[in-house]
Amino acid sequence: MTKQWYLVLALTLLSSALALAEEYEISSHSMHSKDDITEFRGNVQVSGSDVQVHADVLSVNANTSLYNLAGTPAVMVLIRNAVTVTISAAVIDYDAHSSAVTLSGNSMIQRGALEVNAEQLEYHAKADRIIARDAVKLREADMEAAGNIATIRALRGTVNLALFIKGTPATFRAVRAGKTFAATANSIEYSRRKRLVELRGAAAANYDGEILKGEAIIYDLEQGSFAATPGSSGQRVTAVITLP
Amino acid sequence: MRLAPLIPLLLLGIGVAIVELLSLRAITQGRSSASLLLDNTLVNISNANGKINFYAEQFLVDDTGSTADQARGRVTTADRELRFNAAIVTQPADQTGVNLQGNVEIWHGEQYLQTNRAHIEQDGSIAGDVVKIVGPEATAQAQSFRVDSTGAINLQGNVRTKIQRR
Numbered sequence: 514m515t516k517q518w519y520l521v522l523a524l525t526l527l528s529s530a531l532a533l534a535e536e537y538e539i540s541s542h543s544m545h546s547k548d549d550i551t552e553f554r555g556n557v558q559v560s561g562s563d564v565q566v567h568a569d570v571l572s573v574n575a576n577t578s579l580y581n582l583a584g585t586p587a588v589m590v591l592i593r594n595a596v597t598v599t600i601s602a603a604v605i606d607y608d609a610h611s612s613a614v615t616l617s618g619n620s621m622i623q624r625g626a627l628e629v630n631a632e633q634l635e636y637h638a639k640a641d642r643i644i645a646r647d648a649v650k651l652r653e654a655d656m657e658a659a660g661n662i663a664t665i666r667a668l669r670g671t672v673n674l675a676l677f678i679k680g681t682p683a684t685f686r687a688v689r690a691g692k693t694f695a696a697t698a699n700s701i702e703y704s705r706r707k708r709l710v711e712l713r714g715a716a717a718a719n720y721d722g723e724i725l726k727g728e729a730i731i732y733d734l735e736q737g738s739f740a741a742t743p744g745s746s747g748q749r750v751t752a753v754i755t756l757p
Numbered sequence: 758m759r760l761a762p763l764i765p766l767l768l769l770g771i772g773v774a775i776v777e778l779l780s781l782r783a784i785t786q787g788r789s790s791a792s793l794l795l796d797n798t799l800v801n802i803s804n805a806n807g808k809i810n811f812y813a814e815q816f817l818v819d820d821t822g823s824t825a826d827q828a829r830g831r832v833t834t835a836d837r838e839l840r841f842n843a844a845i846v847t848q849p850a851d852q853t854g855v856n857l858q859g860n861v862e863i864w865h866g867e868q869y870l871q872t873n874r875a876h877i878e879q880d881g882s883i884a885g886d887v888v889k890i891v892g893p894e895a896t897a898q899a900q901s902f903r904v905d906s907t908g909a910i911n912l913q914g915n916v917r918t919k920i921q922r923r
Contacts, residue, residue, distance in 0.1 A: 539918040544897065547909035553916070 537561030539571070549576035557582075565590040568605075578609040586619060593638050596667075599623040600636060612638035620645075624667060627653045627674065631663075641667045649678065656687040658701065676703040682715060689734045692721035696732070708735035716741075792819040800825065802848065802855070806880040807834035809855055811846060822850045834881040837908070840864040841877065854878040861885070868892035870902070880906040888912070895920045 542555025552572045559566035568587035573580040582589060582605040589600040589607070603618030613635060616622070620634040622643055632647035643665040645651070650659045653674070660680025667674050678685070682697040687710070699714025710732040712718060717726045720737070727741040798816035800823075802809040811830020816823065829842035844859025857863075857875045863883060868891065875885030884903040890896065890912075900914025 536919070536921045539916075539920070541916045541918075542914065544899070544912040544916045544918065545910065547907070553918075 537564065541571070549574055551575065563592040580607050580609070581605070582607070586621075589614070591638065594641075596625055598636065598638070600634075602634070614638070627651065627665070627667070629663075629665065643667075649680075651676070651678075655689070656685075656703070656705075658683065658685045658703070660684065660701070674705040676701070678702075685710060685712075687734065692737075694718065694720045694732065694734060696730070698730075709733055792817060794818075798825070800830075802879065804879055806878070807832060809833075809877065809879055811841075811855075813846065823848045832877055832879070832881055834879075834906070837865065837881060839877070839881060839883070843875075857885075872902070878906070882906045 537559055538561075539553055539557065539559050541553035541557040543553070545552045545554075550572065552570065554570050557566065557568045557571045559571065566582065566587075566589050568582040568584035568589075570583040571580065572582075583603065586601045586603055587605045589605055591598045591600070600614055600616060600622050602616035602620040604616070606615040607613075608615075614637075616634040616636075617632065620631055622629045622634050622636055624636075624643070629643055629645050629649070629651040631645035631649040633645070635644040636642075637644075643663075645663040645665070647661065649661060649663045651657065651663065651665065658676060658678050660678040660683030662680075663676065663678035663683075665674065665676050677700070679700045682699055683701045684695075684697050685701045685703060686693065686695045687703070688694070689708070694710065696710060696712050696716065696718040698712035698716040700712075702711040702713075703709070710718075712730040712732070714728065716728060716730040718724070718730055718732060718739070720732065720739070725739060725741055729742040730739060731741075732739045795816045796814065798813050800811055800813065800816060809830065809832050811825065811828045813825030813828040815826040817825075825846040827844060828846040829840075830846075831841065832839040841857060841861065841863045843857035843861040845857070847856045847858070848854075849856065854877050857877065859873060861872045861875050863870050863872075863875065863877070870883075870888050870890045872885045872888040875883055875888075877883050882903070882905045884901075886901045887899075888902040889898045890902075890910075895918065897912060897916065897918045899912035899916045902913070903911045905911075
């Protein structure tokens with residue numbers, strides 16, 4: 514590319530790349546623009562109708578539509594489909610083409626009432642899906658879980674929130690109608706819409722004092738019923754049920 | 758007395774005065790209070806790095822260098838051309854580019870910057886203080902700026918950038 518006076522070109526491409534707001538403002542202590550890269554440094558703040566950013570450094574590659582935020586932490590607030598998503602991490606990478614956000618280092622995503630913490634997080638805005646890795650913790654008003662890797666699909670609404678989490682073990686806890694359901698397993702799948710919790714691999718659950726252990730357990734939180742499967746090596750399902 | 762035969766000679770004399778203007782400064786620098794003032798002057802400054810030429814309503818050469826009032830001109834390098842206008846243009850005695858002061862505007866294509874003080878080198882690099890850069894879809898303001906000869910831009914101090922999508 515011919516060496517030119519890059520600022521307006523870079524910022525024009527930046528506006529296309531971000532594709533976030535009709536008009537937005539960036540304030541910073543300094544700005545450097547060279548070829549396709551524009552870098553803002555020092556108390557960087559971006560404000561627009563559907564995005565707010567606070568970071569130490571904002572770097573934009575207008576050619577690839579990638580931009581990078583760094584901070585202690587860097588914070589990005591997106592408004593998508595009337596849902597506010599707050600993203601916070603040491604480093605945030607945003608791909609404007611795919612609307613994918615990748616976080617690393619003390620990462621946090623808050624989507625409505627859902628909060629997810631992990632070392633690494635991905636938020637795919639188009640699919641409204643979160644992928645979490647390493648020291649995963651998530652919580653919502655009546656539910657919390659922890660593990661090593663998790664996928665959360667919000668499906669454009671918290672009512673349909675679906676969670677799949679793996680760990681050694683993964684843990685899950687939910688409160689339904691005043692009763693607490695707590696479980697551990699190698700993998701846990703939870704559907705809020707179906708009110709089902711599926712535990713697989715060294716599964717153990719405690720539902721308001723009722724203890725259940727097996728290789729696989731499916732709990733219906735709506736009905737309070739369950740189905741359990743023993744292990745393949747002839748193990749039994751263990752249940753301790755407290756009678757009224 | 759008929760003056761017509763003298764007109765070509767007169768024009769030649771004016772042309773020589775303009776073309777040799779910069780070398781006149783070298784002559785005047787050796788004097789304690791020498792000065793030369795010309796009106797409606799075209800000034801050319803060029804070396805291997807590039808070329809600066811501008812038109813000024815008044816052009817003064819004295820011991821400290823040269824000064825042009827109400828000047829407009831352009832900087833031409835191998836890969837770009839900048840146009841500028843300013844209330845006052847001075848060239849320091851060391852001939853390192855030109856200093857622009859007062860309602861300075863420097864244009865590159867559709868975009869331009871406004872400042873009260875800027876220095877342009879013959880390689881096309883520009884530096885100055887409080888600046889506003891205006892383009893078709895974006896504006897930026899800062900306390901100081903530098904555009905180097907490659908086109909890279911550095912803004913420093915309270916940088917405010919506003920972007921509008923079409």
